Amino acid sequence: MTIQLNREAVTDVIKNRPRLWVSETRQSLSQELHNRPSVQMATCSTVSHIAVRINQDQRGKEFQQLCTLCARYNAPPPESDACCYYQHFTGFEIRWERHLEFSSYTFIRKGVSEALFDSFAIEFVPQQWFDELVGELVSAVNLVLRAEPPSDGLLRQAFENYQVFGSTVASGRANVFTSFRVHSDGFSRVYIETSQLNNYQAGRLVQRLLEIETYQMMALLSLPIAKALSADVAQIEQRLVGINQSMASTKDADDGEMLSALSHLANQTEQILADISYRFSATDAYYELVCSRITQLKEQELNHKERLSEFVTRRLGPGVKTCQALTRRLDALTGRIERASGLLRTRVDLSIEQQNQKLLAAINRRGEVQLRLQQIVEGVSIVAIVYYSMSLLDYVLNALESVDLALDKILVKGISVPVLLLSTWLAMRLLLRTIKKHTH
Numbered sequence: 001m002t003i004q005l006n007r008e009a010v011t012d013v014i015k016n017r018p019r020l021w022v023s024e025t026r027q028s029l030s031q032e033l034h035n036r037p038s039v040q041m042a043t044c045s046t047v048s049h050i051a052v053r054i055n056q057d058q059r060g061k062e063f064q065q066l067c068t069l070c071a072r073y074n075a076p077p078p079e080s081d082a083c084c085y086y087q088h089f090t091g092f093e094i095r096w097e098r099h100l101e102f103s104s105y106t107f108i109r110k111g112v113s114e115a116l117f118d119s120f121a122i123e124f125v126p127q128q129w130f131d132e133l134v135g136e137l138v139s140a141v142n143l144v145l146r147a148e149p150p151s152d153g154l155l156r157q158a159f160e161n162y163q164v165f166g167s168t169v170a171s172g173r174a175n176v177f178t179s180f181r182v183h184s185d186g187f188s189r190v191y192i193e194t195s196q197l198n199n200y201q202a203g204r205l206v207q208r209l210l211e212i213e214t215y216q217m218m219a220l221l222s223l224p225i226a227k228a229l230s231a232d233v234a235q236i237e238q239r240l241v242g243i244n245q246s247m248a249s250t251k252d253a254d255d256g257e258m259l260s261a262l263s264h265l266a267n268q269t270e271q272i273l274a275d276i277s278y279r280f281s282a283t284d285a286y287y288e289l290v291c292s293r294i295t296q297l298k299e300q301e302l303n304h305k306e307r308l309s310e311f312v313t314r315r316l317g318p319g320v321k322t323c324q325a326l327t328r329r330l331d332a333l334t335g336r337i338e339r340a341s342g343l344l345r346t347r348v349d350l351s352i353e354q355q356n357q358k359l360l361a362a363i364n365r366r367g368e369v370q371l372r373l374q375q376i377v378e379g380v381s382i383v384a385i386v387y388y389s390m391s392l393l394d395y396v397l398n399a400l401e402s403v404d405l406a407l408d409k410i411l412v413k414g415i416s417v418p419v420l421l422l423s424t425w426l427a428m429r430l431l432l433r434t435i436k437k438h439t440h
Contacts, residue, residue, distance in 0.1 A: 038207050039086075039095060039108065040199035047143040047206060048107040048122035048187070051214045052135030053221075061134045062103060066096055069129055092121030101282065102138055104214065112146050116158040117189055139217040141210060142187040145202060147195040150177065159189060166305035169297040170205055173197055176297075178209075180311060188213060208293045212308070215293070216316050219286035222279050222323040229272060233329060236265055240333070244340055247347070255348045262341045269334050273327075280323050287320045378428060386420045 041047075054062060066085065067077040078085035078096070085096040095106040109121030120142055144158075155164050155177060162179040169176050174194035183189055190209055194202060243258055243265075294309045301307060393416055397409045 038200065039093075039106075039203040041108065041145060041203040041206055042110050042199060043145060043147050043195060043197075043202065044110065044112045045145045046109050046112055046120045047141075047145070047210070048120045049104065049139075049141045049143065049210045049213075051102050051104045051138045051140075051217070052133060053102045053138050053218075054135035058134045059098075065129070065132065065134060069094075069125070072126070072129075089124070092124050102214070102218065103135065104210075106210070112144055116144050116150075116154065116191065117142050117183075117185075117187075138221075139214045140182075140187045141190060141213050142185070143190040143192065143206060143209065145192045145194070145206065147193070149175065149193050150191060155191070158191060160184060164305065165308055165311050166302045167297065167307045167309070168300040168302045170194075170197060170201065171298050172300060173201075174205060175302055176205075176209065176308065177305075178308065180315075205297075208296055212290055212293045212312070215286045215290045216312060219283045219290060219316065220319055222276070222283040223319045225276060225279060226323045226326045229276070229326060232268075232272070233326065233333065236268055237333060240265055240336060240340065247340070247344060255344060255351065259341065259344050259348065262337060262344060266334070266337045266341070269330060269337060273330050273334070276327070276330075280327050283320060283323050287316065290316065378432075382421065382424045382428060385424045386417065389420045389424070390416065 063078075063080065070077040070087070073089040075087050075089055083098045085094075087094055091109065093108040095104075095108070097104045097106075107121035107125065109119075109124075113119040150158070159177075159179045159181070160183055162181045162183075164177050164179055166175060166177045168174070173196040174192060177191040177193070179189060181188065190213075192202075192205065192209070194205075197205065239261070243261055246258060290312060294312060297308070299307050299309055390413060393413065394409075397407060397412060400407055401409070
């Protein structure tokens with residue numbers, strides 16, 4: 001009876017517990033954590049995996065093609081906004097996953113034929129559907145998962161006499177063999193020998209190997225771009241060297257022309273950086289994913305064969321470093337152009353400052369000449385005023401003589417000249433001082 005009461009109390013608490021409203025964002029983020037789960041794979045299985053590079057404009061057509069394939073096998077189609085689709089068809093299983101830059105199709109079939117890489121689930125899909133598949137093929141892998149260890153003769157036959165790389169993975173519970181080559185059927189090939197992995201562990205191992213193959217191809221997409229741009233970058237560097245030499249050795253060079261050339265080089269460099277920034281950043285991200293997946297394999301040496309990690313780091317690493325080196329080279333080139341432009345602008349500013357100083361000196365000299373002329377004009381003006389004043393004084397003296405006033409005209413005129421000069425000069429100084437006071 002006591003247990004029954006406790007159960008009822010617990011039930012009441014659960015019923016009365018407040019419930020939180022779940023937003024669409026939280027729901028989608030929670031769902032994202034559970035997207036693309038690992039497949040559980042039987043020990044004897046074959047897998048065909050293809051990855052196609054696709055842009056946003058092609059997503060609608062991609063969805064229609066996937067729906068067409070579902071209709072052919074009377075299977076329910078995926079949701080229009082789905083980022084993954086897993087379905088069992090007649091005789092095989094299909095897994096479609098949408099990634100940011102590419103989409104992957106994985107066809108899984110139980111059972112392995114005696115002749116390795118001879119029969120795969122992809123054969124159930126019509127060739128016409130593959131011919132119309134939208135996007136650019138990036139990688140294609142045929143994978144065999146079997147419990148029996150392969151002989152050297154079987155490996156040579158399966159991998160068409162190419163060099164075989166192999167490793168013991170998953171802490172010694174499985175062996176992996178591959179050639180990292182595109183074989184006569186257009187697919188790369190991977191052989192997994194295991195009898196100690198459960199279905200989930202086998203699925204995780206297969207997923208890692210397929211991701212390594214796909215991500216390393218996506219990482220290498222930048223390598224042809226880097227090789228093609230190396231010549232253009234070298235040409236820009238040579239032109240910059242020529243401009244720097246002209247700046248250092250020629251004083252009579254056209255600064256405006258050099259500044260225009262530097263601006264053109266800066267525009268070219270920034271355009272290249274803008275064009276490759278996303279692609280090269282994606283290369284770094286894919287390379288990190290490849291290295292992470294290889295680390296997760298937990299490789300050990302197998303029969304003196306070259307390990308998968310050794311091949312990937314030895315072949316993929318230099319390609320990625322080439323792209324990274326070009327990015328650093330462009331960044332350094334941008335800095336050099338900025339420094340050269342700064343030096344040239346400083347040179348232009350100094351030249352303008354020197355011209356301004358010369359102009360100010362000429363203006364000062366012109367001012368001094370004008371001042372001297374003004375002083376000469378003032379002196380001449382005083383003399384002219386005194387001269388005309390003496391003429392007026394002569395009329396006055398003549399008038400006084402007519403009234404029999406006894407005056408010595410010569411003496412009066414002699415005395416009047418310095419008096420008139422002094423008074424006129426004082427009057428002119430007073431007038432100029434008054435004008436300057438009002439103008440300021």
